[in-house]
Amino acid sequence: MDGSAASGKRPQTAFRQAEKAFRNAHKEPDCELIPATLAHTLALPGFGFPVFRTPHPAAFALPDRPGLLLIRDALTPEAQRWLARKCLVDCSKPPNRSNLDPFFDLPDRSLFGMQDDSSLISPQDASSLDGPLSAVTRPKERFYQQAQPAAALLPRLRWYTLGRQYNWTTKLYDSGSTAFDPALDSLMRAIAIAISDASLGGHAINGFDGRQYTCHAGIVNFYGEKDSMAGHVDKTEENMEAPLISLSLGLECVYLVGGRTRDIEPSAIRLRSGDILAMCGESRMAFHGVPRVIADSAPDYLTDPCTGSTDAGAEKYPEWRHFSKYLARHRINCNARKCE
Numbered sequence: 001m002d003g004s005a006a007s008g009k010r011p012q013t014a015f016r017q018a019e020k021a022f023r024n025a026h027k028e029p030d031c032e033l034i035p036a037t038l039a040h041t042l043a044l045p046g047f048g049f050p051v052f053r054t055p056h057p058a059a060f061a062l063p064d065r066p067g068l069l070l071i072r073d074a075l076t077p078e079a080q081r082w083l084a085r086k087c088l089v090d091c092s093k094p095p096n097r098s099n100l101d102p103f104f105d106l107p108d109r110s111l112f113g114m115q116d117d118s119s120l121i122s123p124q125d126a127s128s129l130d131g132p133l134s135a136v137t138r139p140k141e142r143f144y145q146q147a148q149p150a151a152a153l154l155p156r157l158r159w160y161t162l163g164r165q166y167n168w169t170t171k172l173y174d175s176g177s178t179a180f181d182p183a184l185d186s187l188m189r190a191i192a193i194a195i196s197d198a199s200l201g202g203h204a205i206n207g208f209d210g211r212q213y214t215c216h217a218g219i220v221n222f223y224g225e226k227d228s229m230a231g232h233v234d235k236t237e238e239n240m241e242a243p244l245i246s247l248s249l250g251l252e253c254v255y256l257v258g259g260r261t262r263d264i265e266p267s268a269i270r271l272r273s274g275d276i277l278a279m280c281g282e283s284r285m286a287f288h289g290v291p292r293v294i295a296d297s298a299p300d301y302l303t304d305p306c307t308g309s310t311d312a313g314a315e316k317y318p319e320w321r322h323f324s325k326y327l328a329r330h331r332i333n334c335n336a337r338k339c340e
């Protein structure tokens with residue numbers, strides 16, 4: 001007899017069990033990836049550097065997970081550096097909202113944009129310097145009012161919302177919207193076009209016409225090595241036919257994707273820096289989550305502080321050494337949704 005039934009406790013769902021197994025037992029993703037067919041090329045001219053490694057990348061579907069599409073290692077190192085900066089600086093500031101907002105009055109610029117060396121050093125080191133005053137924030141609660149260097153807040157940063165601002169409490173989009181970064185919108189749209197009519201053995205994976213795609217909302221998620229994201233379904237968007245497009249940077253992770261209920265045992269895949277994951281069709285309604293981030297798994301071209309001195313990314317980003325330090329210990333996920 002099931003012990004949990006005898007004790008009156010509800011038995012754990014298959015999704016919960018998998019989350020625990022991958023988090024604690026360090027079970028490894030073992031899901032079979034089946035080569036899928038892309039009907040269109042992956043292309044984005046006019047960026048000043050190649051964005052995609054190839055116009056005809058390898059795409060994969062998962063058995064029993066209709067609608068899920070993975071394009072491995074799609075973004076070039078330059079594009080990953082560009083996207084990292086976009087996520088860390090351009091998108092990570094007001095009026096976009098972050099998980100820190102209820103607790104702190106954040107400065108008008110990104111915590112990552114603080115150019116002084118103190119911004120990304122440890123809080124202990126920062127408190128002994130005069131410099132970090134430029135990076136202070138004030139908790140809104142007067143009782144706790146205390147200056148905090150950016151370095152103390154960075155480990156607590158978990159997300160920024162882009163475009164329409166998702167409210168995690170009401171699980172709705174609040175009225176009003178911030179401007180969605182146009183270059184990020186172009187990138188997501190190029191992906192949406194490339195994955196239109198993607199198929200597996202003649203069966204459609206994604207029936208959405210990517211030319212109609214535009215980003216209404218997005219989330220940048222930041223994961224430290226011990227962070228995770230619990231299983232959930234993204235179903236606030238009115239338009240559930242358009243794919244949810246999700247990009248990974250930095251550390252690898254275990255990604256679980258199941259079905260419409262938590263009772264369906266999820267499949268596990270390893271997501272790597274530069275991968276594109278698209279939740280299309282049926283898989284838009286699937287439970288998914290990130291039970292584990294994998295330490296020491298970020299690619300050298302992101303963690304090397306002097307990386308690619310000849311590429312456009314390094315030339316444009318003198319502050320890269322700060323970002324490389326962050327990316328060596330974090331995963332960034334940038335995702336986009338068409339809401340209507």
Ligand SMILES: O=C(O)CCC(=O)C(=O)O
Nearest residue numbers: 219221234246290333335
């Ligand atoms: O980090 C990821 O890959 C998943 C993020 C996610 O599911 C979400 O933001 O809704």
Ligand SMILES: [Fe+2]
Nearest residue numbers: 232233234288
């Ligand atoms: Fe999600």
